[in-house]
Amino acid sequence: MIRYSNDPATIDWQTLREDLIADDFHNGRTNDQLEASFASSQIPVFAMDKDNRCVGTARALSDGVCNAYVVDVWTHSGYRGKGVASTMMHQIIDACPGQRVYLFTDTAVDFYKKLGFREQLTGMHIISGTWLVAGPE
Secondary structure, eight states: OEEOOOOOOOOOOHHHHHHHHHHOOOOSSHHHHHHHHHHHHEEEEEEEEESSEEEEEEEEOOOSEEEEEEEEEEOOOGGTTTSSHHHHHHHHHHSSTTOOEEESSSSSSHHHHHHOOOSOOOOOOOOOOOTTTOOOO
């Protein structure tokens, strides 16, 4: 049985980071950076198994008015194909009424199309300074 939570304080960040690394979904964040990323998001969603281990993540950054951006959608390899990511995405979409919900993917286009997302042809980014290094405090 999977339950869903929005509380970053319940996550074992070390275990989550190890699972992300094992699933080749880790982007280099430390435990503290992972926690800060989710704690700073307007809509964090976590899928928890019966042992209270985090087996899925998703989060959205939103202005609360017209735009939301989804990142860090991940399901533990042992739980894929069981509706975990779909449930997390529906929770995010439902939490953003009236907003345009954006995301970027290069590996799960068909999955997101099934949820009603439409492709846009241009995606761009820039890294400010050095990747994962915060600016002056």
